[in-house]
Amino acid sequence: MHVVNVHQAKTELSRLLARVEAGEDVVIARRGQPVARLVACKVPVKRQPDVLKGQIVVPDTFFDPLPEEELAAWEGR
Secondary structure (H helix, E strand, C coil), X not given: CEEEEHHHHHHCHHHHHHHHHCCCCEEEEECCEEEEEECCCCCCCCCCCCCCCCXXXXXXXXXXXXXXXXXXXXXXX
């Protein structure tokens, strides 16, 4: 973990971001007291539509009305 003061963080932001992108955490301190931590953002996983197409089968009965007992339980009755 790399610790820098506020002034240094302002003047070297691009270099600090490069360190963070390389996997290092950077702590920004004010008068020697840690105030903030720069960490890399998690890159969202790109979703792929239809990745499970043909692997999941929904039976026709899926859309049938629920039995009264189960419907009452879902509705809190």
